[in-house]
Amino acid sequence: MTETGAPQDSPGSGLTLIHPRYLVAVRPQGVVLEEYSVAIEQGMIVSIMSRSESAQAYPQAESIELAEHVLLPGFINAHTHTPMTLLRGYADDMDLDVWLREHIWPAEQEFVGPAFVADGARLAIAEMFRAGTTCFNDMYFFPDVLGEVCREVGIRARIGVPLIETQNAWASDIDSYFEQGLKLHEDWRSEPLLNITFSPHAPYSVSDETLRRVAAYSQELDVPVHLHLLETKWDIKHSLQHHDVHPLVRLKNLDLLNSRLLAVHMTQLSAGDIDQLAQSGVHVIHCPQSNLKLASGICPLDSLLEAGVNVALGTDGAASNNDLDLLSEAQTAALLAKGISGNAQAVDAFQALEMMTINGAKALGLESLTGSIEVGKAADLCAIDLSCPETQPLYHVVSQVIYAASRRQVSDVWVSGRRVLDSGQLTTIDLKEVTGKASQWQSRLSGFGNRKNPA
Ligand SMILES: [Zn+2]
Numbered sequence: 001m002t003e004t005g006a007p008q009d010s011p012g013s014g015l016t017l018i019h020p021r022y023l024v025a026v027r028p029q030g031v032v033l034e035e036y037s038v039a040i041e042q043g044m045i046v047s048i049m050s051r052s053e054s055a056q057a058y059p060q061a062e063s064i065e066l067a068e069h070v071l072l073p074g075f076i077n078a079h080t081h082t083p084m085t086l087l088r089g090y091a092d093d094m095d096l097d098v099w100l101r102e103h104i105w106p107a108e109q110e111f112v113g114p115a116f117v118a119d120g121a122r123l124a125i126a127e128m129f130r131a132g133t134t135c136f137n138d139m140y141f142f143p144d145v146l147g148e149v150c151r152e153v154g155i156r157a158r159i160g161v162p163l164i165e166t167q168n169a170w171a172s173d174i175d176s177y178f179e180q181g182l183k184l185h186e187d188w189r190s191e192p193l194l195n196i197t198f199s200p201h202a203p204y205s206v207s208d209e210t211l212r213r214v215a216a217y218s219q220e221l222d223v224p225v226h227l228h229l230l231e232t233k234w235d236i237k238h239s240l241q242h243h244d245v246h247p248l249v250r251l252k253n254l255d256l257l258n259s260r261l262l263a264v265h266m267t268q269l270s271a272g273d274i275d276q277l278a279q280s281g282v283h284v285i286h287c288p289q290s291n292l293k294l295a296s297g298i299c300p301l302d303s304l305l306e307a308g309v310n311v312a313l314g315t316d317g318a319a320s321n322n323d324l325d326l327l328s329e330a331q332t333a334a335l336l337a338k339g340i341s342g343n344a345q346a347v348d349a350f351q352a353l354e355m356m357t358i359n360g361a362k363a364l365g366l367e368s369l370t371g372s373i374e375v376g377k378a379a380d381l382c383a384i385d386l387s388c389p390e391t392q393p394l395y396h397v398v399s400q401v402i403y404a405a406s407r408r409q410v411s412d413v414w415v416s417g418r419r420v421l422d423s424g425q426l427t428t429i430d431l432k433e434v435t436g437k438a439s440q441w442q443s444r445l446s447g448f449g450n451r452k453n454p455a
Helices: 051-057 082-087 096-111 114-130 143-153 174-187 208-221 233-243 247-253 271-280 288-293 301-306 326-341 349-355 358-363 397-403 431-445
Strands: 016-023 036-041 044-050 062-073 075-080 133-139 156-163 194-200 225-229 261-265 283-286 311-313 381-385 410-415 418-422
Touching: 016 051, 016 381, 036 051, 044 051, 062 397, 062 410, 075 261, 075 311, 075 326, 075 358, 082 096, 082 114, 082 431, 096 431, 114 133, 114 143, 114 418, 114 431, 133 194, 133 358, 133 381, 133 410, 143 156, 143 174, 143 194, 156 174, 174 194, 174 208, 194 208, 208 225, 233 247, 247 271, 271 301, 283 358, 288 326, 301 311, 301 326, 311 326, 311 349, 311 358, 326 349, 326 397, 349 358, 349 397
Parallel strands: 016 062, 075 133, 133 156, 156 194, 194 225, 225 261, 261 283, 283 311
Antiparallel strands: 016 036, 036 044, 062 381, 381 410, 410 418
């Protein structure tokens, strides 16, 4: 396979050639190439060709050798709350309701501000870069501050404008949330790596009036809506009690059940619900480890994929996971789907890889830019070293990535052509400073409220 997109008169100067042992571009589906090279220039993928062809085509290019590696599209974390990384391990081993209302929300009320958000986000992005993630979809307060951090360290992000009917340090009322969110949408129009989503927290914490405004703005501006939905059984009970209808009926009545909706969790689905999601084009964001840890329920991944629903993967926040590791999330998703369905063929290794790459890009509306290694897309890439004993022998590259490799084998990461992880070293984040700040927050948060220390 040879694809050319390089300028005819280019001798290759200013161009970088990456030579991995294996290339899994995700598109075309299921293909593993050996001894192929990827040419990148000005942040974009300009050519994919055999190694011998690339040497002739670009004799002046800078070369990066990845002799024992597989090159993959950068991973996309389709649901997280990056600043909450500062609450990793803060309250464990309890139900969602107790965890949220008695521990997380009180701590957030006390501590969340610009410094918390910036320090938590830098820590999260350091972790994500080291795990191969090049793009994430976030929901948290102070999205403006988060955007600044993303710009500074060079990661692609969809950043949620949070919407909830309670005031906090970022916004005093719902009008202020919308006003600041719309300003961000304007401010980031020319940002290459940043876009907003509207992120109402959940149907149970947001009014009909707010959801109506979200639906109208989402349609008018063509911006996705990012929402926790059907996380537990309680969500349905609450909706029936307060709105007389199932949450999906309520969302449909409010014009939100469409292809701009990113529905996170979805552990309580009937066969009829799944048909409705498939027909309406809703994207489901599956967060298996958070759902398992909070005992929320299990998203019927196999049935959703079977019905043709686009399902992407998210870690959720580090406070309920407790890491931001998409490789382990993909492994959990594949194993859980097999166990639940009683079908070992459910969610194969390549489908799991799609969920953490191209499916995430589709859900976020970024499919033309990222999610696969194709000429004309941004150079969002990650390399995994497969020479370690943990991934030898090597019969099948994609199986090895999903079922055996760990994030510790991620060696190099590029976002839009910028090498943010170089042979295991972060190039845009000072790791010592980031972990030092985490330690300072630990001192401040320790002992606050009725925090439960795990045994
Ligand atoms: Zn969440």
